[in-house]
Amino acid sequence: MRALIIDCYTDEPAGLGVPPYIDVYPRYVAGAIWEAAPGAEVRYVTVDFVRANFERVMEYAAGCDLVVFVGGVVVPGKYLGGEPIKLEELTRWPALMEKPVKVLGGPLARFGYGVAGGRVAVHPREFEKHFDLVARGDVEVAVYELVKEGLRVEAVDPSVVREGYELVDRFAVKGARIVEQHPNLGWNLVAEIETFRGCPRWVVGGCSFCIEPRYGRVVFREPEAVAREVEALYAFGVRSFRLGRQPDILAYMARGVNEVEFPEPNPEALRRLFRGVRAAAPGLEVLHIDNVNPGTIAHHEERAREALKVIVEYHTPGDVAALGIESADPRVVKLNNLKAGPEESLKAIRVVNEVGARRGWNGMPELLPGINFVLGLLGETRETYELNFQFLKRVLEEGLLARRVNIRQVLALPGTRMWSVGGSIAREHAKYFRAFKRRVRREFDKPMLARIVPRGTVLRGLYVEAHEGKYSLARQPGSYPLLVYVPERLSVRTKLDVVVVQHGYRSVKGIPHPLDVNTASRESLSLVPGMPKSAVARILLKRPFSSLKEVEKVVGPEAAKYLAVGATRAAPPPSS
Numbered sequence: 186m187r188a189l190i191i192d193c194y195t196d197e198p199a200g201l202g203v204p205p206y207i208d209v210y211p212r213y214v215a216g217a218i219w220e221a222a223p224g225a226e227v228r229y230v231t232v233d234f235v236r237a238n239f240e241r242v243m244e245y246a247a248g249c250d251l252v253v254f255v256g257g258v259v260v261p262g263k264y265l266g267g268e269p270i271k272l273e274e275l276t277r278w279p280a281l282m283e284k285p286v287k288v289l290g291g292p293l294a295r296f297g298y299g300v301a302g303g304r305v306a307v308h309p310r311e312f313e314k315h316f317d318l319v320a321r322g323d324v325e326v327a328v329y330e331l332v333k334e335g336l337r338v339e340a341v342d343p344s345v346v347r348e349g350y351e352l353v354d355r356f357a358v359k360g361a362r363i364v365e366q367h368p369n370l371g372w373n374l375v376a377e378i379e380t381f382r383g384c385p386r387w388v389v390g391g392c393s394f395c396i397e398p399r400y401g402r403v404v405f406r407e408p409e410a411v412a413r414e415v416e417a418l419y420a421f422g423v424r425s426f427r428l429g430r431q432p433d434i435l436a437y438m439a440r441g442v443n444e445v446e447f448p449e450p451n452p453e454a455l456r457r458l459f460r461g462v463r464a465a466a467p468g469l470e471v472l473h474i475d476n477v478n479p480g481t482i483a484h485h486e487e488r489a490r491e492a493l494k495v496i497v498e499y500h501t502p503g504d505v506a507a508l509g510i511e512s513a514d515p516r517v518v519k520l521n522n523l524k525a526g527p528e529e530s531l532k533a534i535r536v537v538n539e540v541g542a543r544r545g546w547n548g549m550p551e552l553l554p555g556i557n558f559v560l561g562l563l564g565e566t567r568e569t570y571e572l573n574f575q576f577l578k579r580v581l582e583e584g585l586l587a588r589r590v591n592i593r594q595v596l597a598l599p600g601t602r603m604w605s606v607g608g609s610i611a612r613e614h615a616k617y618f619r620a621f622k623r624r625v626r627r628e629f630d631k632p633m634l635a636r637i638v639p640r641g642t643v644l645r646g647l648y649v650e651a652h653e654g655k656y657s658l659a660r661q662p663g664s665y666p667l668l669v670y671v672p673e674r675l676s677v678r679t680k681l682d683v684v685v686v687q688h689g690y691r692s693v694k695g696i697p698h699p700l701d702v703n704t705a706s707r708e709s710l711s712l713v714p715g716m717p718k719s720a721v722a723r724i725l726l727k728r729p730f731s732s733l734k735e736v737e738k739v740v741g742p743e744a745a746k747y748l749a750v751g752a753t754r755a756a757p758p759p760s761s
């Protein structure tokens with residue numbers, strides 16, 4: 186049995202799988218194959234790898250028994266780490282593979298292809314002519330059944346869904362070894378980890394645009410099962426983890442779930458969960474979270490505060506609680522059955538700040554709120570955009586921190602209330618959308634970034650991921666990492682610390698810390714805090730220097746603090 190998994194990348198409200206992230210789908214599918222056929226040869230490739238090695242991959246696929254495509258970008262966007270599969274590739278590639286059974290899984294099979302914000306997704310039906318099996322339920326269960334049935338497609342229900350976590354817990358541990366084939370292993374790979382499925386707000390129908398309530402009852406994964414998976418991933422070299430696959434981490438094992446709209450957070454259960462992860466991965470580099478429902482915080486302020494404190498106790502700094510605020514227009518909140526009104530959302534932002542705003546060892550605040558807006562929803566008017574902006578202004582005026590504002594147009598998915606409306610409101614309001622985005626970037630993002638990482642802040646443990654002109658693009662691994670433009674050509678995978686020297690709208694400029702005065706570019710030298718203007722030319726003339734004392738004579742004591750003589754590298758994280 187020979188199988189190939191093509192990771193077409195995933196991005197959903199509750200789960201990310203674009204490098205440096207690996208989502209659960211390819212890991213679960215690999216585990217399902219190994220569970221059903223222990224001796225199977227399973228290869229994993231990313232869609233970017235296929236593009237770069239097209240002939241080779243197609244030749245390999247032609248000799249396989251099974252090829253599984255997993256992917257789906259429900260929330261379209263641009264990514265530094267990779268480019269999700271294009272529609273044309275998704276329909277052309279399977280046609281080039283004659284022999285193997287071809288399966289499509291993940292959000293692509295469940296919800297379709299998201300063309301762009303405000304544009305209705307291509308329905309999964311469209312893919313049935315290109316694949317033998319479009320797994321509209323849980324792809325790992327479908328693949329498990331398929332392999333057990335000797336690849337007889339007709340014996341598998343394409344809509345099969347898992348009933349609980351029993352099978353998945355086994356697949357997750359068995360499939361962990363697929364990460365050995367991931368191009369980001371050994372540097373910035375982040376494994377997305379699932380802790381539960383379903384939104385507690387399913388009891389009131391959920392938000393108009395969201396698919397999560399369709400899962401029905403919330404089902405939790407036991408902390409021990411999560412720890413076993415993390416232990417397996419850690420054994421294969423993963424050092425960064427995000428407990429991001431759930432709509433609200435504060436609802437983990439919450440009291441009243443499946444009965445009330447806003448169950449009460451359970452800090453004790455969260456402690457078991459996080460402690461288990463820490464014990465399973467003692468030398469981890471990153472442990473982050475993702476979504477938090479602002480309504481949970483607003484309805485249970487005290488318990489939520491305790492729960493957030495538990496997270497901050499066990500996680501690593503630079504963490505983000507992405508709050509699905511969606512709209513600050515009360516009319517839109519009501520018509521779309523959103524989770525929180527503007528006052529409740531503001532309260533949630535205050536509470537997260539109170540617990541998480543202090544700076545951590547890697548230079549970033551411990552835990553900050555992220556703000557998500559969705560535009561093009563029912564009841565939206567021009568005024569909605571003004572209300573959203575006024576909301577952000579209050580955040581600024583109160584001196585609060587917010588890591589980033591995510592503004593997107595609604596993508597109407599089959600099975601949601603927005604499906605019948607489609608992208609018509611978003612299209613009508615496209616000009617307001619663009620103006621709002623520009624205004625937020627200029628008037629909110631830039632001052633906020635300067636507040637979060639003031640000039641002179643040292644950020645630790647970034648990896649160079651790409652280049653743009655003369656700049657290296659580097660980020661810390663984790664939830665919504667800050668993009669840093671470094672004015673040096675450093676090789677991809679280089680790990681370094683930087684000092685923040687300038688702020689853009691969504692990124693900052695940073696120079697390596699400490700900066701090797703003998704090799705630094707002119708631009709880096711000129712950006713060193715406290716560097717006298719005339720000193721840069723003198724350095725360039727006089728180098729190489731053999732001691733920092735010599736350098737200090739040229740630049741003065743203030744700038745010398747940021748400089749070094751000889752190669753530099755990132756400081757190790759403190760042992761936890």
Ligand code: SF4
Nearest residue numbers: 384391392395397432
């Ligand atoms: S609160 Fe709304 S957006 Fe969040 S998971 Fe539930 S239904 Fe979806």
